[in-house]
Amino acid sequence: MQPPFKIYNTLTRKKEVFKPINPPLVGMYVCGPTVYNYVHLGNVRTFTGFDILYRYLLHLGYKVRYVRNITDVGHLVDDADDGEDKIGKKAKLDNLEPMEVVQKYTNDFHDVMNILNNKAPSIEPSATGHMIEQIKMIEDLLEKGFAYETNGSVYFDVRKYSESHEYGKLSGRNIDELLSGQRELDGQDEKRENIDFALWKKATKGHIMRWPSPWSDGFPGWHLECSVMGQKYLGKTFDIHGGGMDLKFPHHECEVAQGTACNDVEPVNYWMHANMLTVNGQKMSKSLNNSILPNELFSGNNPLLDQAYSPMTLRFAFMQAHYRSTMDISNEALKAASKGYRKMINGLRLVKGLSYSEDSAIEKDAKLNKQILSIIDSVYRGMNDDLNTAVAIAGLFNLLKKINGIHLGQIKIPALEKEVFDKMVNTYISFVEDVLGFIEEKPQNLESAIEIVLQDYKEAKEAKDYDKVDLIRGQLKVMGISVKDMKDRIEWAYDEQ
RNA sequence: GGUCGCGUGGCCGAGCGGCUAGGCAGAGGUCUGCAAAACCUUUUACAGCGGUUCGAAUCCGCUCGCGACCUCCA
Incomplete structure (x- = not known):
């Protein structure tokens, strides 16, 4: 309740x-x-x-x-x-x-x-x-x-x-x-x-x-x-x-x-x-000359910052504090937020890959089921208490421990009731994505990832391992990338079909 | 000066009278070719002084420190 x-x-x-x-x-x-x-x-x-x-x-x-x-x-x-x-x-x-x-x-x-x-x-x-x-x-x-x-x-x-x-x-x-x-x-x-x-x-x-x-x-x-x-x-x-x-x-x-x-x-x-965002305990305001612009944060281009921080890092930092409390922005807080955000998103990727299964050989773990339900409850209790996102996030991290446990096989899915499992998965996904509004920040360096694959492609080709060559080429094509074997090098281009 | 709010462990930050907040950082362990991640265990707290109470970070009073608004500001 x-x-x-x-x-x-x-x-x-x-x-x-x-x-x-x-x-x-x-x-x-x-x-x-x-x-x-x-x-x-x-x-x-x-x-x-x-x-x-x-x-x-x-x-x-x-x-x-x-x-x-x-x-x-x-x-x-x-x-x-x-x-x-x-x-x-x-x-x-x-x-x-x-x-x-x-x-x-x-x-x-x-x-x-x-x-x-x-x-x-x-x-x-x-x-x-x-x-x-x-x-x-x-x-x-x-x-x-x-x-x-x-x-x-x-x-x-x-x-x-x-x-x-x-x-x-x-x-x-x-x-x-x-x-x-x-x-x-x-x-x-x-x-x-x-x-x-x-x-x-x-x-x-x-x-x-x-x-x-x-x-x-x-x-x-x-x-x-x-x-x-x-x-x-x-x-x-x-x-x-x-x-x-x-x-x-x-x-x-x-x-x-x-x-x-x-x-x-x-x-x-x-x-x-x-409430206000503060810098070194003082309200951020243009007249005090202590304001940081979003683009400065995302690029790291501000004397108060010692590195760049991503948009979702900022969002996570905001969410870890209650909206009615002043919040102090600092490099340390942002760095911690950055790691916390990634941990949360890694959990999101895992939980999306989970599906329920029954196994009559495995007994239901009543205590565990109850514990999970109580954590889910704490997430809602937090939000219902004047949008306490910090409490909600704490709950999500507790849930994440269970999700990671499942991922590592320490917790067997059949030990969960189906409705508990569903509720856990739904709560995690819907809170991270819909309620707290986090999106997965994917690495931008797609090109270097392709280069790494192409290196593999090149080696396979030199080794005349044509099955592997065809496999890599096929997989890249699915991604919309076509491989071009030139006379003296290998290139790639966007697949024109 | 008036009004309001805050002071929590190395850092951020919840907490609204009894029940492990959480994240980051630190220590130990499991796993592991190395590493990372993950998991388990764990060290640091409630500004100070009084009071109320069986019991207070949590309520009350005082002291100290900080901030916001009172003038444009999200």
Whole structure:
């Protein structure tokens, strides 16, 4: 018997049994990247973490609509009134159209997601593609009295909202402290309160990214897009909203406020936050100059790394830690992950080659059967306990001991009950491949492998061992490789049939 | 300063009051032409000080150290 699937809900600060609104449908929204630069390993960790959630929900049989946005406008460099848009700034810097910037880094993001075998979301909406919906939501908020206009910009009225609702409940802030604190910043005169946040900003002269609206030529505030797109594709209240821990405040707090103010319902049932990736104990972040890019990791081309590490090594390293714990990246951790990953994949290759057999001469081993079932249980217990992939992996390694035992003949397959055997095989394969999302990284040096075979071919030919010669040639042909005996050497080419 | 979180053996990292986490590294053994893998056994723990309890890494308090958010950040 396994416990039900529980997830930690930031809103209640508790692990809660996951109950979707309309089972078997599940709606999940994850804040995607702002595409003004290459994603770094910390960004990637979060998305990989939520990939596991997506995969596990699918594994449990849910029909999941996974929405992960691309932020391509509205994310300001800082919070001052004349704050520059991140995309716009980069566009100026690189002398590109903003949409070229967006496309470039969106492509990079997709490449990285693919190479890490993260599943694509069901919908990947962009902020600029939902301008009309955003303007509509601002109008609704104005109409309901939760927003006000100043000089062509529109702000969310936090004080007003907090009179009837609890602003700060997600991130654990105290509204009075927020209101009383830090009034001294300059350039905030358009806002009634410092903690009010922009729904629409009037574009300043040099601002390239602008759209017409009832208030001004301008652009939407960052927090708005997620509310709008979440609501559009998942409903006014949906099941799960995820993102990095650093988005909890103010971004997600603002989302809660906007959604609640607009629709008078709780926008999200379960808020989930992935913790930060650290380097030497400090958060990986561009401003600290300690970020590592995926391509740098895969090539080893970064001063913090003393070798290259493969995509699956990174994935394995992520999976060995819980998503809500900070995780420190280091050469030692990555090297250990690399070996662990290979061990796991070697197991996968073995287990795929196993098949059940009966033998009346061999007695069933009741203790062993029970033990295997209990290990399988531990894998599910781990995942059901707020996606504890580290526990699940530990279980898989325990299972692997049995699988290796079978492989070496120390455990006789007929000693297992058929259903135990099947369950063991299915659990191992489905968790490694489907739930944790590992793929086999095959050696790239196919050509040198062919050269080795051809050397054998050459020797057989010199020894006039034509049976062997024909055998090798035939086997290579099956692989799509044709051997060509030249006058003075042997070559190979892709078989053209 | 406010809010929250963390401190586990050589390293990473689970653990949510009693029952072997796991991986990497180390030691011994089995296997083996050599090697690798695998399997078996095994050495190192819970920041410190108090308290609660029959029993605490696990709960409470204090101290020390570290981090995140509070301003853009996954």
